[in-house]
Amino acid sequence: MNRRVWIKQIAIVGGAILLIPACQDDRGAISLKLKFIRISDKEESLLSGVVETIIPETGTYGAKKLNLYHFLLKMMDDCYDDKQQEIYVKGLRQLNNYSREQAGNSFNKLTHSDKLTILRSIEKGKSIEDLKYFLAETRKWVIKGYNTSEYFMTKIIPYELVPSRFHVCVKIFSVS
Amino acid sequence: MYDAIVIGSGMSDGWAAKELTEKGLKTLMIESGRNVKHIKDYPTTNMFPWEFAHRGTVPYSISKEYKIPSRNYVFDESTVHFLKKDAVQEYIQEKPYDWIRGNQVGGRSLLWARHTQRWSDFDFTGPLRDGFAVDWPMRYADIAPWYSHVEKFIGIAGNRDGLATLPDGEFLPPFEMTCLVEHLRDVVGRNYKDRNVIIARVAHLTKPQPIHIQQGRVKCQNRDLCARGCPFGGYFSSNSSTIPWAQKTGNLTLLAESLVHSIIYDEQTKKAKGVNVIDINTKKTTTYYARVIFVNASALNSNLILLSSISARFPNGLGNDSGLLGKYVGSHNYRGKVTAEYDGLKEFGTQGRRPTMSFMPRFRNIYTQETDFLRGYNTVIGSQRGHTDYGNDYGENLKANIDNKMPGKWKIFAQMMGETIPKITNKVSLDPIKKDKYGLPLLRVNVSYDENYEKMILDFFGQFTDMFTKAGFTNIESIDTKHNPGNENHEMGGVRMGKDPETSLLNQWNQLHHCKNVFVTDGACMTSTSSQNPSLTYMALTARAANYAVSELKNNNL
Numbered sequence: 001m002n003r004r005v006w007i008k009q010i011a012i013v014g015g016a017i018l019l020i021p022a023c024q025d026d027r028g029a030i031s032l033k034l035k036f037i038r039i040s041d042k043e044e045s046l047l048s049g050v051v052e053t054i055i056p057e058t059g060t061y062g063a064k065k066l067n068l069y070h071f072l073l074k075m076m077d078d079c080y081d082d083k084q085q086e087i088y089v090k091g092l093r094q095l096n097n098y099s100r101e102q103a104g105n106s107f108n109k110l111t112h113s114d115k116l117t118i119l120r121s122i123e124k125g126k127s128i129e130d131l132k133y134f135l136a137e138t139r140k141w142v143i144k145g146y147n148t149s150e151y152f153m154t155k156i157i158p159y160e161l162v163p164s165r166f167h168v169c170v171k172i173f174s175v176s
Numbered sequence: 177m178y179d180a181i182v183i184g185s186g187m188s189d190g191w192a193a194k195e196l197t198e199k200g201l202k203t204l205m206i207e208s209g210r211n212v213k214h215i216k217d218y219p220t221t222n223m224f225p226w227e228f229a230h231r232g233t234v235p236y237s238i239s240k241e242y243k244i245p246s247r248n249y250v251f252d253e254s255t256v257h258f259l260k261k262d263a264v265q266e267y268i269q270e271k272p273y274d275w276i277r278g279n280q281v282g283g284r285s286l287l288w289a290r291h292t293q294r295w296s297d298f299d300f301t302g303p304l305r306d307g308f309a310v311d312w313p314m315r316y317a318d319i320a321p322w323y324s325h326v327e328k329f330i331g332i333a334g335n336r337d338g339l340a341t342l343p344d345g346e347f348l349p350p351f352e353m354t355c356l357v358e359h360l361r362d363v364v365g366r367n368y369k370d371r372n373v374i375i376a377r378v379a380h381l382t383k384p385q386p387i388h389i390q391q392g393r394v395k396c397q398n399r400d401l402c403a404r405g406c407p408f409g410g411y412f413s414s415n416s417s418t419i420p421w422a423q424k425t426g427n428l429t430l431l432a433e434s435l436v437h438s439i440i441y442d443e444q445t446k447k448a449k450g451v452n453v454i455d456i457n458t459k460k461t462t463t464y465y466a467r468v469i470f471v472n473a474s475a476l477n478s479n480l481i482l483l484s485s486i487s488a489r490f491p492n493g494l495g496n497d498s499g500l501l502g503k504y505v506g507s508h509n510y511r512g513k514v515t516a517e518y519d520g521l522k523e524f525g526t527q528g529r530r531p532t533m534s535f536m537p538r539f540r541n542i543y544t545q546e547t548d549f550l551r552g553y554n555t556v557i558g559s560q561r562g563h564t565d566y567g568n569d570y571g572e573n574l575k576a577n578i579d580n581k582m583p584g585k586w587k588i589f590a591q592m593m594g595e596t597i598p599k600i601t602n603k604v605s606l607d608p609i610k611k612d613k614y615g616l617p618l619l620r621v622n623v624s625y626d627e628n629y630e631k632m633i634l635d636f637f638g639q640f641t642d643m644f645t646k647a648g649f650t651n652i653e654s655i656d657t658k659h660n661p662g663n664e665n666h667e668m669g670g671v672r673m674g675k676d677p678e679t680s681l682l683n684q685w686n687q688l689h690h691c692k693n694v695f696v697t698d699g700a701c702m703t704s705t706s707s708q709n710p711s712l713t714y715m716a717l718t719a720r721a722a723n724y725a726v727s728e729l730k731n732n733n734l
Binding site (some may be wrong): 005023051052054055056058059060062071074075078079080112114122123128139141144146147148149150152153157159160161162163164165166167168169170171172 | 223224225226230231233234235236237239240294351352353354355358397398401491523524525526527528529530555563566567569571572574575578579580583622676
């Protein structure tokens with residue numbers, strides 16, 4: 001092979017390698033880029049189902065509109081060490097088994113009220129420590145994502161950067 | 177050649193620079209951290225909560241470089257850039273010790289809690305009466321005019337409470353107490369004749385005076401985001417106040433990113449003549465000369481610099497004939513906290529935010545020794561009527577609780593601030609072999625809690641549980657944070673003041689007994705720790721010493 005052609009072919013193969021996504025495996029790609037946590041598209045939709053169950057849309061925006069599940073994954077990916085991330089993902093992977101045992105179906109196939117029943121029961125469950133950790137962390141960050149969102153802090157309970165005042169004792173309502 | 181060198185740029189250094197430059201001394205200020213200019217270098221100051229990518233939590237890739245300060249309350253995504261990374265200056269913890277350090281011009285004056293309570297003679301006579309440390313070489317009357325001098329310039333909000341244990345100062349209008357704390361104050365007043373709940377005195381401008389406007393500072397806006405740096409200059413920091421003030425005289429040269437290695441002693445003149453300074457970027461050493469040197473590098477680093485300043489005359493560290501340099505290091509006892517709730521005052525709440533709290537001056541062992549431990553504690557008391565609890569549920573119920581605009585229960589907490597007993601066994605020293613990347617010996621820190629400390633925590637828990645119970649509070653909980661020593665930010669001692677050169681390092685003017693043109697006026701000089709937040713006292717001691725230095729220079733005594 002002529003040297004020039006050989007170099008050209010190497011360059012093409014090299015370029016092709018660069019095009020392969022960094023976390024390619026047998027699972028589908030997920031909707032955001034993570035540095036450490038590896039989950040599949042199916043696990044992503046399970047997680048998103050949990051997040052929407054915790055903060056559903058009511059008269060006010062819910063998890064979906066506020067994209068809380070991306071915030072949650074960013075927190076888990078950026079703010080935890082590898083051991084904690086491993087336990088978190090293990091916990092997530094236990095959820096469907098637990099749901100099948102308790103309610104006869106995988107989590108996302110349950111009705112909203114059955115999903116709530118499952119979440120409420122996890123705290124009291126036995127030998128599901130990773131699942132408990134997963135749920136506690138998820139709940140914590142989804143709440144934080146909600147109550148510190150721009151939406152919540154401007155529309156629901158306005159946040160003041162410069163309050164200029166502290167009223168030490170204001171009459172807020174009368175007790176009947 | 178300068179008239180004066182100030183090592184450090186924090187709380188006390190700004191005061192040294194201000195006083196010295198105002199009196200016409202050409203002054204060089206040397207800071208190992210980077211420069212931080214008022215407002216311009218406060219990157220997070222105007223950010224809304226949702227603008228922080230992690231809503232306050234510091235990402236792991238960053239926090240793992242700040243293991244020590246990450247245990248401090250001030251550490252978060254909005255302040256991390258004002259703290260020192262562990263690797264910037266390593267030290268050896270002979271026992272666990274959280275050394276909380278700033279790494280910039282202004283030091284921790286950007287991060288402090290801004291509480292500014294004066295000491296009284298009950299504090300200055302403590303060691304003499306109770307037989308620990310050594311007697312202070314001064315009394316309240318010596319420092320009172322300097323407290324006033326500092327207070328007028330920095331601006332202190334406070335109420336004239338007329339208490340012997342907590343002398344009044346030069347006050348701007350006070351912040352107010354919440355109605356819950358007023359309730360506690362009344363209950364305490366009815367039940368104890370020697371206990372007082374007052375509003376804390378804090379370095380905030382509640383009503384700026386012409387001297388504050390001249391500094392470019394305006395009224396505190398109750399943002400309670402102080403540790404990000406305040407664009408209003410609503411609280412005192414060296415960055416917003418003393419350093420720019422000194423710069424305006426034209427007599428200040430500020431040298432940042434420059435690490436003092438040691439002070440040079442001149443065997444002929446028997447004085448210090450200058451300092452060796454390492455440029456932290458090029459690692460090149462330069463020597464700067466001056467007639468007088470203020471060593472205010474923060475308590476433990478002032479110890480380190482003096483210990484590293486070796487000469488034929490002083491083989492064990494500058495001024496260290498007594499062998500006590502680095503010993504009798506003290507701290508404060510902040511481990512105890514009592515929290516509670518209140519079901520009353522249902523129709524009232526609080527609105528807005530504020531940067532301060534209420535305060536109970538020390539009431540233990542004031543006139544006589546009455547407990548099985550020495551000394552006592554101040555207490556900071558905070559209260560607020562917050563939001564309804566979110567509860568433990570999920571879904572619509574949880575969401576309703578979060579969206580609910582109804583107030584929750586009143587909450588109150590008390591945080592102890594105890595005096596500790598400096599001991600010869602609580603000490604810092606230089607590692608004989610290990611050096612850091614700049615060639616400075618590593619500091620070995622050996623500071624631990626003692627029995628007096630533990631007994632004081634139990635007393636605090638008991639007393640506040642009683643007071644809270646009498647006030648009708650519920651869910652009263654005593655919490656021992658188990659923080660490591662150092663975490664309370666108030667490291668002190670090692671270069672203590674005293675009358676006798678055999679048992680102390682500094683005289684009543686903060687001069688080294690054996691090298692009179694070297695002054696130490698930061699936390700390192702403290703003979704005992706009292707229970708007050710110490711910054712106001714450091715600033716007053718500094719202003720007093722700086723003015724003394726100026727007059728001694730004029731009289732050719734230095």
